[in-house]
Amino acid sequence: MTTCQECKNFFPLEEDPNRGDCVQRVKDPRQAYYQAKPVNAEDDASACASFQKKQQ
Amino acid sequence: MAQPALKDTRVEEFEKKQEWWWAAEKRRSGRLDYLRKAIWKKGAIGGLYAPGVKTDLEQAVLTTNMAKALEGSPDPYVVKSAKLFAHILDNKTIFITDHAQLVGYTGSLPNTMNWNPSIASILNSEVFNDPISIPEPVDKNQAVIQEIVDYWAGKTDLDKMMPVFDMDDLMKMLSGSIGWGVPLARGGYSNKDYEYIMTGKRGFQDIIDELDKKMDEIDDAVHEPTANKEIAMMYDRLNNWEAMRIALEAGIRIAKRYARLARIMAENFEEDPKRKEELLKIAAACEQVPAHPPRNLQESFQYDIFIQMMSRTEAIEGAWPCRPDYYHGPYYDKDVHIDKTLTKEEALDLVGEFLIRAAEVCQFKPKWAREGLQGIDGTWVWTMGGVDEKGKDACNDLTIAFMQAARLVRVANPTFAFRWHPQVKDEVMREVFECIRHGLGYPSIRNDPILVSNAMHWHGHPIEEARLWVHQACMSPNPTTKHGYQPMRMANATANCAKIIEYVFTSGFDPVVNMQVGAETPDVSTFKNFEAFFDAWVLQMRTIFSILVRSVNRARLLAPTMTPRPFLSGLSERCIESGQDTCDPSIARGNAWITAFTWVENADSLAAVKKLVFDEGKYSLAELKDALAKNWNGYEDMRLDFVKNAPKWGNDDDDVDRIMLRCLDACAKFSKELKCPCGNNWPILPENVSGNIHYANIVGALPNGRRLGDALYDGGISPGPGLDKKGPTAVLKSCGKIDHVTQGRAFLLNQRLSPTQLAGEKGFQLWKAYMRTWADLGLDHVQFNMVDDATLRSAQKDPEKYQEVIVRVAGYSAHFVDISRKTQDNIIQRTVQGLG
Numbered sequence: 001m002t003t004c005q006e007c008k009n010f011f012p013l014e015e016d017p018n019r020g021d022c023v024q025r026v027k028d029p030r031q032a033y034y035q036a037k038p039v040n041a042e043d044d045a046s047a048c049a050s051f052q053k054k055q056q
Numbered sequence: 057m058a059q060p061a062l063k064d065t066r067v068e069e070f071e072k073k074q075e076w077w078w079a080a081e082k083r084r085s086g087r088l089d090y091l092r093k094a095i096w097k098k099g100a101i102g103g104l105y106a107p108g109v110k111t112d113l114e115q116a117v118l119t120t121n122m123a124k125a126l127e128g129s130p131d132p133y134v135v136k137s138a139k140l141f142a143h144i145l146d147n148k149t150i151f152i153t154d155h156a157q158l159v160g161y162t163g164s165l166p167n168t169m170n171w172n173p174s175i176a177s178i179l180n181s182e183v184f185n186d187p188i189s190i191p192e193p194v195d196k197n198q199a200v201i202q203e204i205v206d207y208w209a210g211k212t213d214l215d216k217m218m219p220v221f222d223m224d225d226l227m228k229m230l231s232g233s234i235g236w237g238v239p240l241a242r243g244g245y246s247n248k249d250y251e252y253i254m255t256g257k258r259g260f261q262d263i264i265d266e267l268d269k270k271m272d273e274i275d276d277a278v279h280e281p282t283a284n285k286e287i288a289m290m291y292d293r294l295n296n297w298e299a300m301r302i303a304l305e306a307g308i309r310i311a312k313r314y315a316r317l318a319r320i321m322a323e324n325f326e327e328d329p330k331r332k333e334e335l336l337k338i339a340a341a342c343e344q345v346p347a348h349p350p351r352n353l354q355e356s357f358q359y360d361i362f363i364q365m366m367s368r369t370e371a372i373e374g375a376w377p378c379r380p381d382y383y384h385g386p387y388y389d390k391d392v393h394i395d396k397t398l399t400k401e402e403a404l405d406l407v408g409e410f411l412i413r414a415a416e417v418c419q420f421k422p423k424w425a426r427e428g429l430q431g432i433d434g435t436w437v438w439t440m441g442g443v444d445e446k447g448k449d450a451c452n453d454l455t456i457a458f459m460q461a462a463r464l465v466r467v468a469n470p471t472f473a474f475r476w477h478p479q480v481k482d483e484v485m486r487e488v489f490e491c492i493r494h495g496l497g498y499p500s501i502r503n504d505p506i507l508v509s510n511a512m513h514w515h516g517h518p519i520e521e522a523r524l525w526v527h528q529a530c531m532s533p534n535p536t537t538k539h540g541y542q543p544m545r546m547a548n549a550t551a552n553c554a555k556i557i558e559y560v561f562t563s564g565f566d567p568v569v570n571m572q573v574g575a576e577t578p579d580v581s582t583f584k585n586f587e588a589f590f591d592a593w594v595l596q597m598r599t600i601f602s603i604l605v606r607s608v609n610r611a612r613l614l615a616p617t618m619t620p621r622p623f624l625s626g627l628s629e630r631c632i633e634s635g636q637d638t639c640d641p642s643i644a645r646g647n648a649w650i651t652a653f654t655w656v657e658n659a660d661s662l663a664a665v666k667k668l669v670f671d672e673g674k675y676s677l678a679e680l681k682d683a684l685a686k687n688w689n690g691y692e693d694m695r696l697d698f699v700k701n702a703p704k705w706g707n708d709d710d711d712v713d714r715i716m717l718r719c720l721d722a723c724a725k726f727s728k729e730l731k732c733p734c735g736n737n738w739p740i741l742p743e744n745v746s747g748n749i750h751y752a753n754i755v756g757a758l759p760n761g762r763r764l765g766d767a768l769y770d771g772g773i774s775p776g777p778g779l780d781k782k783g784p785t786a787v788l789k790s791c792g793k794i795d796h797v798t799q800g801r802a803f804l805l806n807q808r809l810s811p812t813q814l815a816g817e818k819g820f821q822l823w824k825a826y827m828r829t830w831a832d833l834g835l836d837h838v839q840f841n842m843v844d845d846a847t848l849r850s851a852q853k854d855p856e857k858y859q860e861v862i863v864r865v866a867g868y869s870a871h872f873v874d875i876s877r878k879t880q881d882n883i884i885q886r887t888v889q890g891l892g
């Protein structure tokens with residue numbers, strides 16, 4: 001199963017690498033921003049349309 | 057970044073044509089221009105939210121999931137409430153907009169409206185039934201909403217409270233005919249103990265340390281070898297403290313999440329070294345506040361935004377009581393003048409952004425609230441100027457910066473209300489005037505000495521506290537002090553006062569909602585003289601006010617246990633000290649008031665009845681009753697007689713002005729009989745927001761010649777639009793007959809002035825002379841529209857071209873194109889007063 005930790009958008013917490021933020025760049029019709037949403041390293045990413053493989 | 061977006065020679069041309077909105081666009085910095093245009097306009101237009109603005113389902117889902125998870129938990133309710141709050145802050149999506157220096161938003165994305173499903177099922181149903189605001193894919197999300205609505209049915213604050221209210225009162229109130237809003241501690245206007253949290257002495261961590269100390273002490277005390285009532289009650293205090301701690305800790309954590317995001321952006325994505333530096337500054341600010349007191353202006357603003365954002369996570373807040381120049385002013389001074397770490401231009405950028413951050417705040421509101429607040433999400437009336445606790449002028453350089461920033465970003469919400477007093481310097485008055493002249497419709501001007509005395513008269517606030525007042529909503533002063541701040545003003549003590557006179561003719565029966573709402577006074581046609589008629593008016597007034605006040609009193613008493621607010625309590629010295637909830641009336645002084653919508657119709661109607669029925673005997677009461685029941689149909693000549701030949705308020709005409717004073721006296725007397733659970737009084741406060749339009753189809757025909765469906769007067773003690781025929785001094789003289797200290801809590805006055813007449817230095821001098829008369833006559837409030845008819849008519853014809861024209865509606869401003877046609881017409885109808 002592909003998980004969030006394999007994704008470029010996943011930024012693990014220093015104090016607990018099993019948790020982290022999914023950080024993405026968004027452009028809506030009025031503004032551009034970065035958003036962060038808490039995710040777990042082991043969260044299932046197989047259905048995530050925003051998944052981007054992390055470069056090793 | 058604090059450079060003008062574009063050096064444009066057309067700026068002066070725009071200013072000459074008084075097209076201030078185009079001039080502002082050219083004058084502001086590139087950053088402010090970007091951020092101003094990035095705002096998703098959240099105010100409803102014609103009761104509907106704009107396309108693209110969506111209900112935030114994320115927080116609603118988080119709330120619901122956590123509530124389910126807590127169902128089996130043995131935690132006391134207040135602790136569960138705090139855990140729910142913490143869960144949202146820990147898990148919501150956060151974002152940082154390009155160019156921003158300040159962060160934090162009530163929703164999870166910029167275009168979303170926060171929806172808290174735990175407050176009222178009637179609100180939840182409106183979310184479900186508002187397909188325009190449901191995010192895509194609508195079908196899927198409607199199913200999500202349905203699930204949330206179903207879960208909360210019977211469990212929301214209002215659902216739980218309703219069975220313990222007086223059902224008769226509640227039904228009358230919820231009928232929508234006499235009141236506005238619901239009696240809930242998590243839905244209304246929350247003032248805060250700014251003297252405790254906003255004076256640089258402490259941050260959340262300091263409060264948490266204090267709480268820990270308290271809890272340790274009590275923990276020891278309850279285990280002493282003794283037992284008594286005090287010990288039995290200490291467990292409740294422990295629970296409240298525990299809940300406050302959970303809420304404050306969550307507040308620190310979410311700030312750290314923003315800090316982390318800013319660092320991730322700086323270290324991984326940002327290539328521009330200047331922006332990188334800004335992001336690291338944001339990170340440093342969010343690590344500092346709210347945990348610790350701010351160190352500079354940016355952190356001070358950031359601290360404030362976090363507090364507002366968190367408070368709006370806990371409750372629906374329809375207002376924004378604050379005094380930003382007073383509380384942030386010392387940081388401006390330090391950064392700009394002492395440490396010189398900020399230039400004036402850079403500081404102006406921060407101030408402008410602070411306004412923008414507030415302008416984008418939104419929480420999903422029911423349709424009746426949207427109609428009453430056309431074009432805005434709530435009344436963010438920010439208090440400026442005034443005096444400090446010792447009575448010295450509190451205006452500072454930040455006061456001026458706020459006025460200047462307002463003219464650059466031109467947001468309609470927040471607006472400012474300026475506390476005028478005799479020590480205000482000319483330099484500051486000029487800045488205030490410039491905002492008005494630029495057509496912002498704000499600041500409104502408040503008479504500080506009058507309102508300080510008023511706060512002492514009605515609520516017994518000591519003078520030092522009375523001087524620290526802010527607008528709790530559009531108009532009502534409330535100190536930001538330990539015992540003075542009112543944690544929640546429940547909006548439903550808002551009386552649709554035109555019903556008072558209407559019910560005299562219907563013996564209290566409301567033909568619109570088809571129920572007996574008012575007092576069953578005798579058939580109006582049996583009254584033999586004006587005194588008997590007036591007695592019936594007084595009884596209707598007492599009945600309507602009592603229904604509304606009883607439900608607020610009940611809700612306030614129940615609030616600490618049924619609808620606690622651990623976060624707001626955690627910001628309050630009296631709660632930290634006592635371990636009681638912020639709404640607990642036993643630890644507050646009380647600052648209640650009845651907002652009197654549609655008020656002046658009473659004086660004009662009573663005066664018309666007195667003159668044409670009792671003094672001149674031209675018509676009988678039976679005839680008038682029939683005419684009103686038929687909405688004047690078949691009685692047009694008679695109606696015109698009541699419009700044209702009866703005296704009207706606002707013309708310095710003693711016949712009607714005396715009646716106004718009599719009505720106010722009757723209310724003032726009753727206000728001292730009505731008591732809030734803190735034991736304090738319930739004075740009235742005539743003002744309207746856009747209730748005059750909302751109630752147009754709810755208030756029947758009236759003896760002032762108004763028909764069902766016609767807009768009501770624009771409110772407060774403003775004369776009916778176009779009925780003030782004797783000029784601005786006559787308006788001031790009528791209003792000056794009112795004792796603005798003892799006859800009510802505050803009195804809104806709208807005035808329209810001519811932008812052409814008030815151009816240049818001469819215009820400023822004319823306005824100052826007008827303001828001197830206003831102050832000498834002892835009025836407590838005035839606000840101005842200074843956009844001419846031609847511009848407003850052009851905006852009606854070609855709204856796309858006039859998107860940025862702002863007008864003063866009532867206690868707030870709005871973009872002209874965002875308000876209904878009826879409200880637009882009502883504003884155009886107002887008399888433009890020539891000065892001098």
Ligand code: SF4
Pocket residue numbers: 003004005007008009010021022023039043044045048049050051052
């Ligand atoms: S984009 Fe998808 S896979 Fe990647 S971190 Fe975010 S949620 Fe996980």
